[in-house]
Amino acid sequence: MIAAAVSVQATTNPIYTTLVLLVAALVVEAHGRRTLFAKAFPIMIGLAAVFGAVRVLLTVLTTHATGSTVLFRWPYEFTMPKVVGGFTIFGSFEQEPLVRSLFEAYAVVAFIATFAAWNAVVSHHEVLRAVPRAFHEPALVVAIAIAFVPSTIATLQAVHLADRARCGGTPVRKGRLRRYVIPVVEGGLERAIALAESMESRGLGHSRATREETRAASLSFIAIAAMGGAIVALISRARLAAGTLAIASIAMFVSATIVASRAHPRTRYRPKPITKTDQVIMAVCGISVATMLMFSLLNDASMSWSPHPLSWPSVNPVAVIALLGLAAPVVSRRVHDERHVQQTTESKAEGPTWVH
Amino acid sequence: MGSLTFDGVTFQYRDTNALALEVPHLGVDNGEFVLIVGASGSGKSTVLRSINGIVPHLTGGTFSGSVTVDGRSTRDNPPRLFADAVGFVHQDPEAQLVVDHVESDIAFALENLNHDTTSMRRRVEEVLDALAIAHLRDRSPATLSGGERQRVAIAGAMAAGPGILVLDEPTSQLDPQGAEDVLAALHRLNADLGTTIVLAEHRLDRAAPLADRVIIIDEGKVHQDGLPEVALAQYRGAPTVTQLGRSMGWSPPPLTVKVARNYARTYTTSRPPDVATASGPARITVRGLDLRYGDRTVVRVDDLQIAQGEIVALLGRNGSGKSTLLQALSALHRPHRGTVERIGRVAYVPQDSNPLFSTGEVRTDVMETLRLLGHSAKHPDAERSANAWLQRLGLIGMAHRNPRTLSGGERQRLAIAIVAVGGAETLLLDEPTRGMDAPSRDALETAVSDHAAGGGSVMLATHDVELAARVATRVVVLGDGDVVADGPTRSVLSGSLFAPQTLRVLPPLLTVEEATMWARPR
Numbered sequence: 001m002i003a004a005a006v007s008v009q010a011t012t013n014p015i016y017t018t019l020v021l022l023v024a025a026l027v028v029e030a031h032g033r034r035t036l037f038a039k040a041f042p043i044m045i046g047l048a049a050v051f052g053a054v055r056v057l058l059t060v061l062t063t064h065a066t067g068s069t070v071l072f073r074w075p076y077e078f079t080m081p082k083v084v085g086g087f088t089i090f091g092s093f094e095q096e097p098l099v100r101s102l103f104e105a106y107a108v109v110a111f112i113a114t115f116a117a118w119n120a121v122v123s124h125h126e127v128l129r130a131v132p133r134a135f136h137e138p139a140l141v142v143a144i145a146i147a148f149v150p151s152t153i154a155t156l157q158a159v160h161l162a163d164r165a166r167c168g169g170t171p172v173r174k175g176r177l178r179r180y181v182i183p184v185v186e187g188g189l190e191r192a193i194a195l196a197e198s199m200e201s202r203g204l205g206h207s208r209a210t211r212e213e214t215r216a217a218s219l220s221f222i223a224i225a226a227m228g229g230a231i232v233a234l235i236s237r238a239r240l241a242a243g244t245l246a247i248a249s250i251a252m253f254v255s256a257t258i259v260a261s262r263a264h265p266r267t268r269y270r271p272k273p274i275t276k277t278d279q280v281i282m283a284v285c286g287i288s289v290a291t292m293l294m295f296s297l298l299n300d301a302s303m304s305w306s307p308h309p310l311s312w313p314s315v316n317p318v319a320v321i322a323l324l325g326l327a328a329p330v331v332s333r334r335v336h337d338e339r340h341v342q343q344t345t346e347s348k349a350e351g352p353t354w355v356h
Numbered sequence: 357m358g359s360l361t362f363d364g365v366t367f368q369y370r371d372t373n374a375l376a377l378e379v380p381h382l383g384v385d386n387g388e389f390v391l392i393v394g395a396s397g398s399g400k401s402t403v404l405r406s407i408n409g410i411v412p413h414l415t416g417g418t419f420s421g422s423v424t425v426d427g428r429s430t431r432d433n434p435p436r437l438f439a440d441a442v443g444f445v446h447q448d449p450e451a452q453l454v455v456d457h458v459e460s461d462i463a464f465a466l467e468n469l470n471h472d473t474t475s476m477r478r479r480v481e482e483v484l485d486a487l488a489i490a491h492l493r494d495r496s497p498a499t500l501s502g503g504e505r506q507r508v509a510i511a512g513a514m515a516a517g518p519g520i521l522v523l524d525e526p527t528s529q530l531d532p533q534g535a536e537d538v539l540a541a542l543h544r545l546n547a548d549l550g551t552t553i554v555l556a557e558h559r560l561d562r563a564a565p566l567a568d569r570v571i572i573i574d575e576g577k578v579h580q581d582g583l584p585e586v587a588l589a590q591y592r593g594a595p596t597v598t599q600l601g602r603s604m605g606w607s608p609p610p611l612t613v614k615v616a617r618n619y620a621r622t623y624t625t626s627r628p629p630d631v632a633t634a635s636g637p638a639r640i641t642v643r644g645l646d647l648r649y650g651d652r653t654v655v656r657v658d659d660l661q662i663a664q665g666e667i668v669a670l671l672g673r674n675g676s677g678k679s680t681l682l683q684a685l686s687a688l689h690r691p692h693r694g695t696v697e698r699i700g701r702v703a704y705v706p707q708d709s710n711p712l713f714s715t716g717e718v719r720t721d722v723m724e725t726l727r728l729l730g731h732s733a734k735h736p737d738a739e740r741s742a743n744a745w746l747q748r749l750g751l752i753g754m755a756h757r758n759p760r761t762l763s764g765g766e767r768q769r770l771a772i773a774i775v776a777v778g779g780a781e782t783l784l785l786d787e788p789t790r791g792m793d794a795p796s797r798d799a800l801e802t803a804v805s806d807h808a809a810g811g812g813s814v815m816l817a818t819h820d821v822e823l824a825a826r827v828a829t830r831v832v833v834l835g836d837g838d839v840v841a842d843g844p845t846r847s848v849l850s851g852s853l854f855a856p857q858t859l860r861v862l863p864p865l866l867t868v869e870e871a872t873m874w875a876r877p878r
Contacts, residue, residue, distance in 0.1 A: 123457070144454060144455075151450055151498070155711070158706065158708050158710075158711045159711035161683075161688060161706055161711070162706050162708070162711035162712045163711070164688055165686065165688060165703065165704040165705065165775055166712060166725050166728065166774060166775055166778070167725075167728050167778075168686075168701060168703065168778060168780075169686055169687035169688055175728075178714060179714040182713075182715075182716075183710055183711045183712070183714055186710075186760060187710050187711075190451070191448070191450065191451045194446050194448060194451035194452060195451055195452060195454065196414070197405075197414060197435075197444070197446070197452075198451070198452035198453075198454070198509075199454055199464075200410070200434070200435045200436050201410065201435050201439060201442070201443075201444040201513070202439055202454075202465035202468060202513065203436050203437075203439030203440070203465045203468035203469050204436060204468050205436050205468070206436045206437065206439060206468045206469050206470070207468075207469075207470055267467065267470055267471060267473055267476065268467055268473075269460065269463035269466060269467055269473070269476045269477075270459075270476075270477070352412030352413060352415070352416050352417055352418070352419055
C-alpha cells in the first residue's frame with residue numbers, strides 16, 4: 001500500500017497513475033475479503049471522484065492564466081474583493097487548468113484507491129498479530145476501533161429506518177442531524193462502556209506495563225503520528241517534509257522495538273511470522289517504489305507530464321515494469337485463506353467509596 | 357474452586373438515595389447452577405456485577421461488606437484480577453467482543469493473563485469444542501447470528517478457565533433457537549465441567565428447568581432463595597407451565613411440559629367458543645407481493661389482508677422475512693412487484709428501540725413525533741395525545757426520565773408510544789417483547805388489545821408463541837418468505853411443534869385463563 005501510494009505521488013504521468021489504479025483494482029479482485037471494508041472499496045473511490053470533481057469545478061471557475069488556451073468565455077464574471085483574494089469567478093474557461101485539475105483529481109482517486117485496496121484485502125486482526133510486540137497496545141486500540149465500524153454502520157442504518165418509521169415512511173429533513181447523531185453517539189457510548197467492562201473482566205491490564213513497555217508505547221505513538229504527517233505532506237507534494245517525517249517515523253519505530261525488546265517478554269496467541277513469500281513480495285514492491293523514486297530524482301522525462309502544450313505522456317518501459325511489480329501480491333497465495341469459510345452475511349467512573 | 361459469598365453487602369450508586377443492593381448473606385457453592393430472577397431494575401445486574409468487582413470498581417458508588425470468590429475479596433482485587441476466576445457475559449453479545457476475529461477474541465483473556473503459547477492453543481481449542489463453535493473460528497463476529505455471537509462471548513469468558521460463569525440476560529436479544537443453543541451450552545459447561553453458573557434471565561421457560569436453585573431479587577434484596585419449583589411457585593414471571601400449575605392447584609407447580617402432562621392426565625377439556633373473526637373493513641390489502649434484497653426474493657405473498665379490529669401474529673424463524681414484510685406494509689421497503697393498499701395511517705415499530713431516542717426525555721421523544729408530523733407540540737391536543745399513549749403503556753410515571761435509564765422492556769414500550777402517537781390506525785410491531793419482563797409484557801398486551809378494541813389493527817412479528825396465544829386473533833406463519841399457514845390462532849398453533857405450553861399440556865386450550873375455565877378434573 002505504501003509503495004503504491006508513494007509511486008502515485010512520485011509521478012505526474014497519467015499512464016503511470018492509471019497503472020497503479022489498475023494494480024489496486026487487481027489486488028482487490030484477487031484478495032478482496034467479504035467484509036464491510038472490501039465493500040467500501042468502490043464507495044471510497046466514488047467519494048474520491050466526487051471530491052475530485054468538485055475540485056475541478058472550483059479550479060476551472062477560478063483559475064485564469066496568461067497564455068492559456070481559452071475554450072470559451074462565460075457571459076459574465078465576478079471579481080472578488082481583495083480582502084478575500086481578489087480572484088475572478090467565471091470569465092474565461094481555459095484548457096490547461098481544466099486538464100491539470102483533471103489529472104490532479106485523478107491522482108487523488110488513485111491515491112485513495114491504494115488505501116481502499118489495503119483495507120479491502122487485509123485482515124486487521126492478522127495485522128495486529130504481525131506487528132512487533134512493542135506496538136501491541138496501539139495496534140489493539142486500532143483493532144478495537146475497526147471492530148466498532150461495522151456496528152456503527154449498522155446503528156446508522158437502524159437510525160435511518162427508525163426515523164422513517166416514526167414519520168410514516170416519509171423522511172423529514174428538519175432536525176434530522178440531531179435525530180441521527182444522538183442515538184448513534186449514545187448507543188456508541190453504551191457499547192463502549194459494556195466493552196470496557198468486558199475487557200476489564202477478561203483481564204486487560206492484569207499485568208502492569210513495565211517501564212520499557214510504557215516508553216515503547218510512547219515512542220510508537222510518536223512514530224504513528226510522524227507517519228501520518230508524512231502521508232499528509234506527501235499528498236501536499238511537500239517531498240522534503242514528507243521524507244524527514246518518514247525517516248523520523250522509521251527511527252521511532254526502530255527505537256520502540258529496541259526498547260520493548262528489553263522488557264519482560266509477553267506471550268501472544270499465534271503470532272503471525274513473516275514468511276518467505278511475504279519477504280519476496282515486500283522486496284519486489286520495495287524495488288518498484290525505489291525505481292520510481294530514482295526516476296523521479298533523476299528527472300526522467302516520463303515521470304512528469306504537463307498539459308501545456310497538450311500532448312501524450314511519454315513512457316519508460318523500466319518504470320512500467322517497476323509499477324507492474326506492485327502487483328506481486330496478486331500472484332501470491334492469499335495471506336489468510338478464507339476459501340473454506342462461508343461468510344453468511346455480511347469511564348471509568350470515579351473510584352468507589354469503601355465503607356468499613 | 358467456583359464458590360462465592362456475599363457478607364453484609366450494601367451498595368448505593370452515586371447521586372441516588374436508595375440502596376441498590378442489600379444482601380446480608382448469600383452463598384453459592386461450587387458447581388451450582390443458580391438462576392437470578394426479578395423485574396427490570398430490581399438489582400439483578402448489580403448483584404452479578406458485584407461478583408467480580410465491576411461494582412463498585414468501575415461504577416463508583418458506596419459499597420460496604422464483602423464479596424469473596426474462592427477466598428479472594430473484591431475489596432482488594434479489581435475485576436481484571438478475577439479474570440481467571442470469574443467469566444462475565446453481557447446481554448448484548450456485540451458489545452463484548454474485542455477483536456474482529458473469533459479465535460483471536462477467545463484468546464484475548466489468555467494473552468492478558470500471559471499464558472504460554474502452548475497453553476493458549478490448548479485452552480482455545482477446548483473452549484471452541486465445549487461451546488461447539490470450532491467451525492466459527494475464522495469468522496468475523498459481525499457475520500455471526502446472535503446465538504453464535506453469544507456463544508463466542510461465553511467462550512471468551514471461559515477461555516481463562518474460571519470456576520464461575522456469570523451471565524446477565526444472555527438470551528434476551530436472541531431468537532428461540534439462539535437462546536436454546538446458549539442454554540444448552542451452559543448446561544454442558546455446568547454438567548460436564550462443573551462450572552458454577554450464575555444466570556440472570558427473564559425468559560424462564562427454558563432456563564428454569566436447568567437451575568438447581570432460584571434467587572428472586574426485589575428492590576436490591578433477596579426476596580426468595582430456594583429450589584426452582586418452590587421459589588417460582590408464586591412468581592409473576594414464572595414459566596407458563598408453572599403459572600398453569602398454580603392456577604390449576606397442582607403442587608408443586610411443574611417447571612416442564614413433561615411434568616405438567618402427568619398432572620393433566622386426570623383432566624378433561626372442552627373446546628372454548630371460537631373468537632369471532634374480525635369483520636371490519638380491510639386496513640391493509642396485499643396482492644402479488646414480491647420483496648427483494650438485490651436480486652434475491654425474500655418474501656412472496658399472493659394475498660393477505662389485515663382487517664379492522666384484528667390482532668395478527670406473524671411467526672417464523674429468523675430470516676424468514678417477517679421484518680421485511682412489516683417494513684413493506686408500512687412503506688419502508690419498496691416492493692419489486694405487487695401492491696400494498698393501506699386505509700388510514702400505518703406505523704412500524706422497529707425491533708431496536710434505541711434509534712428513536714434523541715431528546716433525552718421520555719415525553720419529549722413522544723412529542724417529537726407529533727412535531728415531525730406537522731402538529732404543534734405546544735397544542736394541548738398534542739400533549740394529551742402523548743400522555744394518553746404513555747398512560748396506556750404504563751410509562752406516565754417515567755415521563756421526565758431519560759429513555760436511556762429505562763429497562764429494556766420499558767424502552768420497547770416507549771418505542772411503541774413514539775411511533776403510535778402519530779395516530780396510526782394500524783400498528784406493526786417487530787419483536788415487541790424482546791428483553792421484556794413480566795410487568796412490561798402485561799402492559800404491552802393490554803395496550804395492543806385496547807388498540808384493537810378501539811377499532812385499530814395490529815400485526816406483531818414475534819418468536820413468542822405464548823404472546824401470540826394470549827393476544828392474537830389470527831396467526832400467519834412465514835417459511836422461507838412464503839405464507840405457509842394463515843388462520844385463527846387456535847387452529848394454526850394446534851399441532852405445531854412450537855405450540856404454546858398450555859396447548860401442549862391441555863389441548864386445545866391456548867392460555868392459562870382458558871385452562872381455568874375449560875379444564876375440569878375427570
